Amino acid sequence: MLDVKASSGGGVAGELGRSLHTRSGRSFDRRTRLSFYNRTFKVICIASAIFVCLILFSILFLMGRTGMLTFNEVSVAEFFFSTEWVPENEQYGALVFISGTFVLTALTMLISVPISVLVAVFLAEMSPRWLRTLLRPVLDLLVGIPSVVYGFLGMTILIPVLRDITGTNIGDGLLAAAIVLTIMVLPTISRISDDAITAVPKKYRDASYALGASRFQTIVKVVLPAARSGIMYAGILGMARAIGETMAVVMVIGNTPQLASALFQPTAVLTSNIVMQIANVPFDSTWNYALYMMGFLLLLISLLMIVAIRMLQRKGAVS
Amino acid sequence: MSAESKSAFASRKGWSHKRNQLFTMIVWAVGICTILFICGLLFLILQKGLPKLSLDFLYGLPSEIDPGGGIGPTLFNSFYVLIISLLISIPLGMSAGIYLAEFAPDNTFIGFVRICVEGLASVPSIIFGLFGIAIFVEVFQVGLTILGGAVSLAFLNLPVLTRVTEEAIRAVPSEMKNASFALGGTHLQTIRRVLIPVALNGIITGICLVAGRAFGESAVIILTAGVSTSGEMWDFSLFSPGATLAVHLWYVQSEAIVPDAAEIADKAAAVLVFVVLLINVLFRLPLLLHVRRTR
Amino acid sequence: MKTKWFKHTLLTVLAVAVAFGSVSAASAASKLNGKIVINGSSALLPLTLQAANEFKKKNPKVKISASAAGSVTGPQSVRKGIADIGACDWDASLDVPGFKAFDGQVANKVAVIPFAAVVNKGVKATNLTTKQLQGIFSGKIKNWKEVGGDDAEIVVVNRAFGSGTRVNFQMKALDGTNFMSKGDNYKEVKSSGDMKTAIETTPNAIGYIDLVYVTDKMRALNINSYAPTEANIISGKYTVWAYGYYMTKGKPTGAVKAFIEYVQSKEFQNGSLKKLKFIPISAMKN
Numbered sequence: 001m002l003d004v005k006a007s008s009g010g011g012v013a014g015e016l017g018r019s020l021h022t023r024s025g026r027s028f029d030r031r032t033r034l035s036f037y038n039r040t041f042k043v044i045c046i047a048s049a050i051f052v053c054l055i056l057f058s059i060l061f062l063m064g065r066t067g068m069l070t071f072n073e074v075s076v077a078e079f080f081f082s083t084e085w086v087p088e089n090e091q092y093g094a095l096v097f098i099s100g101t102f103v104l105t106a107l108t109m110l111i112s113v114p115i116s117v118l119v120a121v122f123l124a125e126m127s128p129r130w131l132r133t134l135l136r137p138v139l140d141l142l143v144g145i146p147s148v149v150y151g152f153l154g155m156t157i158l159i160p161v162l163r164d165i166t167g168t169n170i171g172d173g174l175l176a177a178a179i180v181l182t183i184m185v186l187p188t189i190s191r192i193s194d195d196a197i198t199a200v201p202k203k204y205r206d207a208s209y210a211l212g213a214s215r216f217q218t219i220v221k222v223v224l225p226a227a228r229s230g231i232m233y234a235g236i237l238g239m240a241r242a243i244g245e246t247m248a249v250v251m252v253i254g255n256t257p258q259l260a261s262a263l264f265q266p267t268a269v270l271t272s273n274i275v276m277q278i279a280n281v282p283f284d285s286t287w288n289y290a291l292y293m294m295g296f297l298l299l300l301i302s303l304l305m306i307v308a309i310r311m312l313q314r315k316g317a318v319s
Numbered sequence: 320m321s322a323e324s325k326s327a328f329a330s331r332k333g334w335s336h337k338r339n340q341l342f343t344m345i346v347w348a349v350g351i352c353t354i355l356f357i358c359g360l361l362f363l364i365l366q367k368g369l370p371k372l373s374l375d376f377l378y379g380l381p382s383e384i385d386p387g388g389g390i391g392p393t394l395f396n397s398f399y400v401l402i403i404s405l406l407i408s409i410p411l412g413m414s415a416g417i418y419l420a421e422f423a424p425d426n427t428f429i430g431f432v433r434i435c436v437e438g439l440a441s442v443p444s445i446i447f448g449l450f451g452i453a454i455f456v457e458v459f460q461v462g463l464t465i466l467g468g469a470v471s472l473a474f475l476n477l478p479v480l481t482r483v484t485e486e487a488i489r490a491v492p493s494e495m496k497n498a499s500f501a502l503g504g505t506h507l508q509t510i511r512r513v514l515i516p517v518a519l520n521g522i523i524t525g526i527c528l529v530a531g532r533a534f535g536e537s538a539v540i541i542l543t544a545g546v547s548t549s550g551e552m553w554d555f556s557l558f559s560p561g562a563t564l565a566v567h568l569w570y571v572q573s574e575a576i577v578p579d580a581a582e583i584a585d586k587a588a589a590v591l592v593f594v595v596l597l598i599n600v601l602f603r604l605p606l607l608l609h610v611r612r613t614r
Numbered sequence: 615m616k617t618k619w620f621k622h623t624l625l626t627v628l629a630v631a632v633a634f635g636s637v638s639a640a641s642a643a644s645k646l647n648g649k650i651v652i653n654g655s656s657a658l659l660p661l662t663l664q665a666a667n668e669f670k671k672k673n674p675k676v677k678i679s680a681s682a683a684g685s686v687t688g689p690q691s692v693r694k695g696i697a698d699i700g701a702c703d704w705d706a707s708l709d710v711p712g713f714k715a716f717d718g719q720v721a722n723k724v725a726v727i728p729f730a731a732v733v734n735k736g737v738k739a740t741n742l743t744t745k746q747l748q749g750i751f752s753g754k755i756k757n758w759k760e761v762g763g764d765d766a767e768i769v770v771v772n773r774a775f776g777s778g779t780r781v782n783f784q785m786k787a788l789d790g791t792n793f794m795s796k797g798d799n800y801k802e803v804k805s806s807g808d809m810k811t812a813i814e815t816t817p818n819a820i821g822y823i824d825l826v827y828v829t830d831k832m833r834a835l836n837i838n839s840y841a842p843t844e845a846n847i848i849s850g851k852y853t854v855w856a857y858g859y860y861m862t863k864g865k866p867t868g869a870v871k872a873f874i875e876y877v878q879s880k881e882f883q884n885g886s887l888k889k890l891k892f893i894p895i896s897a898m899k900n
Contacts, residue, residue, distance in 0.1 A: 034505050034507070034508075035505075037505075037507050038505050038506055038507045041506075041507045041510075042418075042422055042506075044414050045414040045415065045417050045418035045421075045422060046418055046422070047414075048410075048411045048412070048414040048415035048418065049414075049415040049418040049419060049423070049432055049481075051411060051415070052411070052412075052415050052432075052435065052436055052439060052477055052478060052481055053432055053435040053436075055439060055474050055477065056435045056438055056439045056442075057435075058450075059439075059442065059446060059447075059450050062450060062453055063446065063449065063450070066453070086775075086795070087775060088712050088775050115349060115353055118345070118346050118349040118350060118353075119349065119350045119353050119354065121346050121350075122346045122347060122349065122350025122351075123350065125346075126343065126346055126347060126350070127350065135354060138354070138358065139354070140599075141596060141599055141600075142357055142358075142361070143528075144528060144531035144532065144535070144595055144599055145361065145535070145592060145595060146531075146532075146534070146535020146536070146537070146565050146591055146592075146595060147535065147537070148535065148537040148565045148566075148568055148569050148591075149364065149535070149565075149568070149588055149591055149592055151569070152568055152569075152572055152584060152588050153360055153364070155572060155573070156572070156581075156584070157360075157363075160815075163817075168798075169767055169769045169798075169799050169816065169817065169818055169819075170769055170799065170801055170816060171816075172801060183357060183360070186353065186357065187357070214335050214336065214338070214339040215339055215342070215343065216335075216338055216339040216342040216343070217335070217339075219342075220342075240441045240443075243443065244441075244442070244443020244444060244445065244446075245443075246443070246444065246445045246537075246538035247537040247538050247541075247565075247569055250569075251569065251572070251573060254801050254802075255774070255801070255802055255803070255804070256796075256800060256801055256802045257795075257802075258795070258796040258797070258800075262798065264798075265798050266800065266801045266802075271443065271445050271538070274445055274449065275445060275448070275538055275541060275542065276774065276804055277774075277776075278448075278449070278452065278542060279683045279684075279687050279690075279691075280683065280684055280686050280687050280690060280776045281690070282690055282693065282694075283457050283694065291449075292449060295445065295446050295449045298443050298445070298446060299442060299443070299446050302438075302441045302442055302443055303438050303441070303442075305441060306434065306437050306438045306441050309437075310434065310437075456694060456695075456696060457694075460694075460695045462651065462694075462695060462696040462697070463696055545681060546681050546683075547679045547680060547681035548679060549677050549679050550666075550670075550677070550678065550679055551677070554677075559677075559679070560651065560679050560681070572811070573807070573808050573811055574656070574682075574804070574805050574807035574808050574811075575807050576659070576660065576806065576807045576810055576826075576827055578829065580811075
C-alpha cells in the first residue's frame with residue numbers, strides 16, 4: 001500500500017514524510033528542531049525556484065522596457081522593414097539583422113539536419129556495438145566544445161579554403177557562418193535524435209522486417225516516423241543554439257550591415273551586431289535602445305521555440 | 320536479422336536491394352566522415368597548439384606589442400570566474416531543482432514555473448550579457464568586472480542546473496525514498512542522505528556540462544567583464560576587468576596587434592579545448608568507473 | 615563516504631572563496647585611487663600599453679588595464695564610468711562632424727598619430743592620389759588595374775562608425791568624401807587590430823590604419839607621392855595625421871594625472887613614443 005501511494009507522485013510522498021516525522025519524534029526538542037530545519041529548507045528551495053523565475057521576468061521586463069523606448073524616435077515600420085542601419089544618421093532599420101538571423105538559421109538547419117539525422121541513424125541502427133559505445137561519449141564531449149573555438153577554426157581554416165574554392169575575395173558571409181554553426185550544432189542534434197531513434201520500440205522494426213521490408217524501408221518508413229517528434233525536438237534545440245550563437249558567427253560573418261544578396265557577401269545578424277556595437281553606444285540613446293530591442297526580439301524568438309518544444313512534447317505524450 | 324531479410328529478398332527485389340545497400344553505404348560514409356571530420360578538427364587544434372606549449376606561456380602575462388605574450392591572467396580569470404559563478408549557481412540551482420522535484424504541487428502555477436526554467440535555459444547567452452551590462456554597468460556603475468561576469472554567467476547556468484537536478488532526483492527509484500521514510504527519516508534527511516547521494520551522478524554530470532559551457536563562454540564575458548585583464552597574475556580582486564581565455568582567443572585572433580598573434584591563438588585554442596575536455600573526462604571518469612564497479 | 619568527501623571539498627572551496635573574496639574586496643577598496651582603466655581608440659592602444667608598462671615599473675602599486683574598441687568608446691566609457699581615461703583620436707570635448715561633444719570631459723593631448731592607407735602584400739599599386747582614394751573608398755573604382763595594379767577586384771575594408779581613424783581618414787585623405795556602405799567586396803571591421811588581420815589575410819584588400827600597426831605582411835601606400843614618414847608629416851607634405859587625446863572626467867587627479875603627465879613627459883615622448891612610429895606633440899609647429 002505504501003508503494004502505491006508513494007509512487008503516485010512526489011507531492012504525496014512529501015505528505016507521507018511529514019506525517020511520519022511528526023509521529024516518530026520521541027524527544028520533543030528534536031522534533032521541533034527537525035521540523036524547523038525541514039521548513040527552513042523548504043522555504044529556501046521555494047525561494048530559489050522563485051528566484052529563477054524572477055530572473056527570467058526581470059530580463060524580459062528590462063529588455064522589453066528598454067527596447068520599447070526605440071519606438072519613441074523610430075517608427076515600428078522603419079525598425080522592422082527598413083534595411084538602412086546608419087546610426088550616425090539616426091536610421092535604425094533592423095531588417096538586415098532580422099532577415100540575416102532567419103536566413104542564417106534556415107541555412108544552418110538545411111545543412112545540419114539531414115547530416116545529423118544520418119549520423120543518428122548510423123549510431124542507432126547500423127554501427128557495431130563497440131563503435132557505438134565509443135562514439136556516443138565522443139559526441140557528448142563535442143557538445144561541450146566552446147563556440148569561440150569553432151569560430152576560430154572557421155576564421156583560420158574555413159575562410160581561406162572557401163576563398164580558394166569559390167574564387168571570391170573575402171569569403172566571409174552567410175555560407176561560412178552556416179558551416180561553422182553546422183559543425184557546432186551537429187553533435188547536439190545527432191545525439192538527441194540518436195536517443196529518439198534508439199527509443200523506438202524494437203517490435204516496430206521486427207514487424208517491419210517480418211512484412212518483408214528492407215532495412216532502408218524499415219528505417220525510412222517506420223523508425224524515423226516513429227521518432228519524428230524526438231528528432232524535431234533535437235532540431236529545435238539546435239536551432240535555438242544557432243540563433244543565439246554570437247562569437248562563432250561574429251568571427252566569420254563579416255559584420256557589415258547590408259542585406260546579403262549572395263552567400264559570400266559580408267552581412268550581419270542580430271547577435272553579431274549587438275556584440276559589435278554595444279560598447280560604443282551611450283546608455284540613453286536610441287542606438288542603445290535599438291540594440292536592446294534586437295535583444296528582445298532574440299529573446300522572444302527563443303521563448304517561442306520553447307513553446308514549440310512544449311507543444312511537441314504534449315503531442316508526443318498523447319499519441 | 321537484417322542480413323537475413325536482405326538475402327531472402329535479394330533475388331526478387333533487385334532494385335530494393337540495391338537501394339538498401341546504397342542507403343547503408345551512404346549512412347556509413349556520412350556517419351564516419353562527419354564524426355572523423357569534427358574529431359579531426361579538434362585533433363588539429365590540439366596538435367597545432369599543445370606541442371608548442373610551455374610553462375612561460377601558461378603563466379606569462381599577455382603582451383600587446385612584443386611577441387612572446389602568455390595567457391596567465393586570462394587562464395586564471397577563466398577558473399576564477401568559473402568558480403565564483405558555480406558558487407552562486409550550484410546552491411541556487413540545486414535547491415530550485417529539489418523544490419521542483421520534491422515539494423512542488425502539481426498545478427498550473429508549477430507548470431508555469433517549469434516553462435520559465437526551460438525558457439530561461441534557452442535564452443541566448445548574449446541576452447545575459449546585455450542584462451549584465453544593464454545591471455552592473457548602468458545601475459551599479461561598477462564597470463566591466465569579474466564580479467559582473469561571474470554573476471551573469473551564474474544566471475546563464477542556473478536554469479540548466481535546476482533542470483538537471485530535478486531530473487536526476489526524479490530518476491531516483493521511489494523504493495529508496497520510501498525506505499528512508501519508513502525508517503523515520505524526515506523529508507530533509509531523506510533528501511540529504513538518500514536522494515542527493517543517489518542522484519549525485521546525474522548532478523555532477525550536469526555540473527560538468529555547465530562548467531564546460533561556462534569555461535568556454537565568450538559573449539557574456541566580453542559584454543560584462545571586458546576584453547582586458549588587470550595585467551597581473553593572481554589578482555583576486557572582484558572588481559578587476561576579467562577577460563577569460565575564451566575571450567582572449569577571440570581578441571588575439573581578431574583584434575590583437577602582436578606579431579605572433581596566430582601562434583598565440585593556436586596555443587590558446589589548444590589550451591581551451593584541452594581544459595574543457597579535461598573537465599569533462601576528469602569528473603566523469605571516476606563516476607563511470609564507480610558505476611561499473613557497483614554493477 | 616562519497617557524500618562526506620563531496621561535502622568536505624565543497625566546504626573547503628567555499629571557505630577559500632569567501633576568504634579570497636573578502637580579502638580582495640578589502641584590498642580593492644584601499645587601493646582604489648591606484649587603479650587606472652583605459653579604453654577607447656585602438657590607434658592609440660600600442661602607445662598606451664607601452665606607457666603603462668613603463669609607468670608600472672616606476673609605480674608598482676598602480677594597476678593599469680587598457681583595452682580598445684574604437685575611439686568613441688573612450689569618452690563613452692568615461693561617461694559611463696567604466697574607464698578613467700578614454701583614448702580618442704579627436705578632441706571629444708568639442709563637437710566634431712558626426713559626434714556631439716562630451717560635456718564635462720577634458721582632452722589631454724598626448725601624441726601625433728600618423729595614418730596610412732594600406733594594402734595587402736600582393737597588391738602592385740604603390741601610390742594613390744586623393745582622387746583615386748576617393749574613387750576606391752566610395753566604390754566607384756572597382757578594379758586595381760584602373761589605378762596601376764593587376765586585373766583584380768578591389769576589396770575595401772572600412773572601419774565601423776565610431777572609429778577615430780575613420781573620421782580622420784575621411785577628413786584628411788578623402789577630403790570628406792563619403793564612404794561606400796554596401797557591396798560584395800566591402801567589409802567593416804571594429805578595431806585597428808581587426809583591420810590589420812583583415813588586410814594581412816585578404817588578397818587585394820585596401821584599408822587604412824595608423825602607422826604603428828603596419829607590419830611586413832602589408833604595405834603602406836604613398837598618398838599624392840608622399841610616403842607616410844615623420845619628416846613628411848612635420849614638413850606638412852603628408853597630411854593624413856591627427857592628434858591623439860586622453861579624455862578624462864574633469865581635470866585628471868591622482869594616479870590618472872601622474873600617468874598622463876608621464877605620457878606627456880619629454881622622456882616618453884622622445885623615447886618609446888618615437889620608437890612606436892608616433893610623433894611627439896612638440897614636433898608639430900602649429
